[in-house]
Amino acid sequence: MGPIALAFALAVLAWLVVAQSALKERWPHWHWYLTGYPVAASRVLFTWRKVAQLNDLAVSHRPNRALLGSLAVKGEPLRPIAPRISFPRATRTGLSLVVRLHPGQTPAPFIAAADALAHAWRVHAVRVISPERGIVLLVATGGDPLERPGLVQAPAELLSALIGVLESGSAWVMNLRQVPHWLIVGATQSGKSTLLARLVAELAPQPVALVGIDCKGGMELGLFGARLSALTTCRGEAVAVLGALVAETQERMRACRVAGARSIWELPEEERPVPVVVLVDELAELYLSDGTREGKAEAERCSTYLLRLAQLGAALGLHLVVAGQRVGSDLGPGVTALRAQLSGRICHRVNDPGTAEMTLGDLNPDAVAVAQAITAEEKGVAVCAGADGGWGRARSHLTTTEEARRIAEQHQARATELPVVAKALASMEGGERV
Numbered sequence: 001m002g003p004i005a006l007a008f009a010l011a012v013l014a015w016l017v018v019a020q021s022a023l024k025e026r027w028p029h030w031h032w033y034l035t036g037y038p039v040a041a042s043r044v045l046f047t048w049r050k051v052a053q054l055n056d057l058a059v060s061h062r063p064n065r066a067l068l069g070s071l072a073v074k075g076e077p078l079r080p081i082a083p084r085i086s087f088p089r090a091t092r093t094g095l096s097l098v099v100r101l102h103p104g105q106t107p108a109p110f111i112a113a114a115d116a117l118a119h120a121w122r123v124h125a126v127r128v129i130s131p132e133r134g135i136v137l138l139v140a141t142g143g144d145p146l147e148r149p150g151l152v153q154a155p156a157e158l159l160s161a162l163i164g165v166l167e168s169g170s171a172w173v174m175n176l177r178q179v180p181h182w183l184i185v186g187a188t189q190s191g192k193s194t195l196l197a198r199l200v201a202e203l204a205p206q207p208v209a210l211v212g213i214d215c216k217g218g219m220e221l222g223l224f225g226a227r228l229s230a231l232t233t234c235r236g237e238a239v240a241v242l243g244a245l246v247a248e249t250q251e252r253m254r255a256c257r258v259a260g261a262r263s264i265w266e267l268p269e270e271e272r273p274v275p276v277v278v279l280v281d282e283l284a285e286l287y288l289s290d291g292t293r294e295g296k297a298e299a300e301r302c303s304t305y306l307l308r309l310a311q312l313g314a315a316l317g318l319h320l321v322v323a324g325q326r327v328g329s330d331l332g333p334g335v336t337a338l339r340a341q342l343s344g345r346i347c348h349r350v351n352d353p354g355t356a357e358m359t360l361g362d363l364n365p366d367a368v369a370v371a372q373a374i375t376a377e378e379k380g381v382a383v384c385a386g387a388d389g390g391w392g393r394a395r396s397h398l399t400t401t402e403e404a405r406r407i408a409e410q411h412q413a414r415a416t417e418l419p420v421v422a423k424a425l426a427s428m429e430g431g432e433r434v
């Protein structure tokens, strides 16, 4: 090959490399269709029989028992047959294929083999769905969809917030009417505050009162001060506000009883009190006592009030969103009881396995392992679990501090006054706190 031909070949190669990385950056799905899909589809077709046999997905049509003289012997029949699969179909983020189950098979062994399939096909993950009896759909995702999550849409609903994107590519929505209370955990710099900022930005335009409890001096929630109906910056104030909110639940209960309603949502619209979302940043600040008698009493009162709000709040339009770096029974006996009431769970990267276990362990042990695998680079990535037992990885949309402040100021007219809370805070300023 002459030097000119060599230079030309190198130039073409360099151009291909640049074009491919530009394609990956700007149109990732086209990059996948042209380069990733053909390779992955061939792997699926060439490896299916072997992978099915190794993972007990293949069955034999012959019985696994036979008579040997007067003895019945049981064993593994030779030549098990892998279930039939369709040709892998390309999707925007991966591929999918249909498996027709043999009689007697169920989707369970396919679910157990999902990880082995992902490794065999060298894809990010394989999900197993059974859309109809006798059929299993294997959906493979080529790369991690949370690395560069696209923008998604969700219908606007009262008390519902579009938080980000789920691993499946669909919208990650926090709907407080469906799951009334949430626990959010994550180590420092994992993305908790960004998630809270996103939640405030989504709730700010809605007719909802927001109460901030931020005992780290109001450094995090203070940004949204303009849109908050109340903000407490120390535990003394938090006790007063939480106590006032418990009194508010009693008042709402009385109103419901008089009207013969079982929740505020059954009251006529003009009589319905405004829903309240209480945001707590750093749960530990409310629970840890400084050893003094007053400190202990304050922590106990916080714990009792939070538990009371979590128990009664759902039907009365009072919702808790509690965030913290660590959650463990060492914070106090009330923490485990509170966790049981917070049915929505979000676990970012955590420093200790105990916190992941405490957040997700009672819902799904597999979710704990996935949460522990979140790395420090995956900021905003979390495992999210709802009341229905379903869970998955997700990533919040990045809402900057500046954006959140701007949205809060834009909607400050919606910061409804809560008279009982204002009274409790005023009485503190007037006397107890000095």
Ligand SMILES: Nc1ncnc2c1ncn2[C@@H]1O[C@H](COP(=O)(O)OP(=O)(O)OP(=O)(O)O)[C@@H](O)[C@H]1O
Residues within 6 Å of the ligand: 186, 187, 188, 189, 190, 191, 192, 193, 194, 195, 325, 379, 380, 381, 395, 396, 397, 398
């Ligand atoms: N969804 C996201 N996508 C991209 N970057 C994110 C996302 N969420 C958070 N980050 C980035 O991660 C960094 C830390 O986020 P954040 O302040 O929310 O963490 P945190 O858990 O609240 O930390 P701390 O407890 O120290 O306040 C920020 O610089 C933010 O830009």
